[in-house]
């Protein structure tokens with residue numbers, strides 16, 4: 001590539017152009033869409049002999065972060081694709097680079113590949129990641145696909161091997177952020193080694209170009225600063241120090257250039273040169289003058305020499321054109337330069353320290369600039385997408401707001417968001433979290449297979465089923481229930497019902513609610529081993545067989561993880577279809593996998609639209625959306641910070657009536673993910689809002705609003721809470737389909753909150769514990785024909801009271817009034833009360849529990865949870881047992897009016913429910929919780945009525 005520079009024939013004298021006569025190529029350290037588009041860049045090529053262009057994250061930040069240059073392309077891209085801020089940035093940058101490459105290409109041709117390059121830098125987040133850098137270099141090289149492209153790689157310890165590797169693969173690289181002679185030596189060595197490796201493979205090395213970007217002015221900035229400090233402190237060497245001001249950076253560059261010349265002479269290089277290799281030219285970067293005391297063209301004037309490049313910022317470019325002086329300065333007084341270096345050392349100016357710090361600062365400042373750039377892109381994107389995205393507004397008291405901002409800054413600085421997406425378990429406890437993160441990309445994965453779900457929906461429709469009855473628990477039922485409750489019956493499709501109870505009455509109610517001959521049963525269990533879906537399947541399989549008068553397998557579909565017991569059952573029983581879940585997704589994170597999608601498709605929901613909506617949330621939560629703009633991360637930071645720093649651990653969920661059931665799904669997600677190791681968030685769902693006075697200081701209100709159908713009472717109450725200074729996060733959905741977005745948004749937020757709480761949000765140790773206890777009891781029943789005997793510590797009319805020894809002692813053995821009074825007297829500020837009823841969940845009992853819990857809340861001024869067993873065992877049960885010890889529980893059991901047999905088992909549904917209640921209670925007691933069980937004998941309605949009255953009296 002030793003190309004002669006063309007003489008300045010017939011042109012007006014121009015020092016920039018004449019740099020070529022001295023062997024130096026002027027490049028421009030600047031890119032901007034409008035500058036390229038309006039011909040300004042081309043003008044510099046034509047008139048000033050511009051020979052190349054460089055970009056960096058800070059340059060793109062200035063280009064894209066302000067003004068409207070990029071808006072049209074952003075709109076166009078977003079109208080076609082759902083993108084993250086990072087993906088969007090990259091598309092914009094690639095367009096810029098390609099357009100610039102087009103303008104520079106004639107120079108490339110004319111100089112036979114010496115010049116005419118445009119540089120694009122790999123993500124600064126990868127500065128300390130060899131493999132990541134190499135991968136990104138390959139990816140960008142391919143994506144830009146221009147022969148006059150240079151990929152910029154930082155010359156860090158990790159960047160250099162990546163540079164060597166991709167050089168050997170034939171990629172042209174600009175190695176940036178070089179400050180020290182040693183670092184430069186390593187880079188040149190890596191270049192030679194990379195070329196040698198390629199040459200050894202017999203591949204062409206003549207098309208590879210490279211520059212080493214040696215930074216100049218920043219060195220003076222630091223060294224001059226140190227000099228000034230010492231002079232100000234009265235240093236004895238003041239005069240000698242002063243003499244070095246503004247000299248070190250240039251001397252450093254001159255010495256580096258001498259190394260280049262030496263290496264070029266080496267036999268090793270000559271061999272490569274003979275094979276067509278192009279030398280890696282030194283490129284002077286950071287050549288804008290920062291200290292106004294110096295000439296504004298200092299770092300151009302003083303560094304002119306053959307086979308070099310100076311990438312000049314626009315103002316310096318103009319200044320040099322105006323009054324730059326041409327001379328062969330680079331090789332002038334090299335001895336003087338060496339003396340400056342020696343003086344620097346003698347005077348104890350820590351150049352090594354400075355250059356090391358500059359690399360670190362340089363990486364950090366590019367990283368910061370990239371954060372800002374991506375933040376600006378994300379903001380533009382959010383504005384353009386408008387109501388396609390759910391919207392989050394936060395209203396936090398000052399202190400909490402400050403702490404949340406600090407947490408977000410911590411996430412930004414530590415790059416935790418990227419770590420999360422990289423599935424780095426250190427974001428949580430460093431355990432096996434990485435094994436549970438497939439939910440992060442399940443939306444895209446399912447979208448790629450959405451045809452299968454659509455085909456299934458068509459088949460269901462064609463078969464003309466009247467009902468779909470989903471049998472499952474927790475993660476397998478709560479998502480489908482949101483779909484059923486939110487979207488209701490969809491014309492032409494069966495009605496979706498979700499049964500997640502072992503209560504015999506409830507089982508019978510559902511049996512009656514569907515037409516057994518015309519129902520599609522979805523048996524849903526990730527593990528396939530959960531007791532409830534297995535016995536519910538056994539029951540309805542037999543019932544359907546009876547109704548149909550034949551084997552009902554073709555009316556059954558299973559959703560389960562591959563290889564599960566449920567899969568075996570489904571095969572054996574000739575199920576119509578088996579859909580698989582993902583082993584790497586826990587139940588409560590599974591709604592956007594087949595566990596939510598199969599029932600959604602069967603009930604006629606447009607699963608493509610649903611997933612496409614969810615995709616917005618995935619992209620809005622992406623690693624490239626910085627914490628400040630990443631609303632899901634913010635939500636997690638708010639919840640985590642409020643709990644850990646302000647004792648506000650009761651996440652009070654307020655959902656618009658049309659999407660009310662999201663609350664039940666959220667309860668599981670939040671409680672089961674975070675409530676463990678004695679810490680966590682306690683979700684409080686469906687607790688009708690009261691006046692600010694009924695709340696303690698332990699709440700965060702999460703108001704999930706369907707913007708088009710807000711509830712006036714909720715609106716009023718939320719406004720009052722805000723006015724009272726309570727923390728409120730409002731999440732607006734503009735269309736019901738956006739529950740899909742809400743699902744991902746909250747999953748992500750929960751994972752973040754889990755990180756702040758310092759727990760593993762993907763395990764559920766105490767749910768498993770309850771399952772084990774229940775199993776022990778049902779096994780005992782199968783062996784002995786009854787559950788182990790138990791004795792109440794007190795009785796009063798239809799009520800019998802049970803508790804462990806410690807609780808019983810605290811409650812005394814008086815009448816119902818005194819026991820309840822003693823129990824609720826134990827409640828103190830910051831506690832919560834859980835009313836856990838193992839009865840049929842229907843309109844009346846829901847109304848009953850609601851009244852009771854609101855009475856408790858208003859009297860005791862604490863949060864209340866109103867739950868039905870055994871459903872909550874697969875949900876909030878985890879937090880009640882494993883979370884903060886602030887729960888005070890009243891468990892309610894009752895005689896069953898009628899029991900229902902479980903085919904093939906000795907135990908009945910009633911026995912299972914009783915065993916579950918007892919298993920649950922035993923674990924609560926064993927964990928030292930304040931727990932009281934009241935058993936109601938006789939008619940349930942009357943019993944509940946008098947219990948409510950007794951509770952009211954007790955508080």
Ligand SMILES: O=C(CO)[C@@H](O)[C@H](O)[C@H](O)[C@H](O)COP(=O)(O)O
Pocket residue numbers: 029054055056119152174175176177213217218283285286287288311
């Ligand atoms: O590295 C290259 C070109 O290869 C440049 O784009 C380089 O990043 C810039 O010259 C510097 O970042 C500008 O430095 P400064 O003027 O901010 O000190």
Ligand SMILES: O=C[C@H](O)COP(=O)(O)O
Pocket residue numbers: 472473474475476524525526527528529530533587588767874
């Ligand atoms: O949330 C999960 C429930 O415990 C049910 O588990 P499963 O889907 O494995 O049956």
